[in-house]
Amino acid sequence: MPVIANNISLTAGSSSSNVFDNTNYQFVNEGTELRVSAAVVGANDGIQGANVNYRFTINNTEFADDAIVPTLVTGEPFTDGATSYRTNSVIATGQARNRPLLVFRNQTAGTLVVKYYVFISQQA
Numbered sequence: 429m430p431v432i433a434n435n436i437s438l439t440a441g442s443s444s445s446n447v448f449d450n451t452n453y454q455f456v457n458e459g460t461e462l463r464v465s466a467a468v469v470g471a472n473d474g475i476q477g478a479n480v481n482y483r484f485t486i487n488n489t490e491f492a493d494d495a496i497v498p499t500l501v502t503g504e505p506f507t508d509g510a511t512s513y514r515t516n517s518v519i520a521t522g523q524a525r526n527r528p529l530l531v532f533r534n535q536t537a538g539t540l541v542v543k544y545y546v547f548i549s550q551q552a
Contacts, residue, residue: 431508433545438480438534444542447530453548455525461549462486462520462528465513467500469541479536484516485529491516497532497542508547 432451436444448454456462468480484492498513500506506513520526532542 429550430548431545432548433543436532436542436544437539438532438542439539440534440537443533444531447544447546448528453528455527456486456520456548457551458520458523458526459549460520460526460551461547462516462518463508463514463547464516464530465506465508465510465545465547466497466515466532467506467513467543468497469500469543480532480534480540480542482515482530482532482542486518486520486526487522489521491518494533500543506543506545508545513545 430453432447432453438444464484466482480497481494482492482497483494492515495515504510504512530546534540
């Protein structure tokens, strides 16, 4: 199954672009499951308190707005199966093309890294 995963370095007060932009999954079909996992770490992969928020929508349906991204915990793997990092699990219900949006925003005075992992079920 397809996955979009990466690390995003966010400077103080900055926001990421939509992680679905310029991928094969900037539009998904009806019935597609999206499982979003995210965690915040310091610039050197160290444990860091979170004041990074995220917004997740599909079309006009908002699933998270200014929700806090969890902090990475030492010894707990960051995978799709790690439910402590799972921020959303939804199925796209629009009849035609569904447009997902996932954006992260750093509200601290320093640079932080967001790790994200988005599982995308097979397109019908």
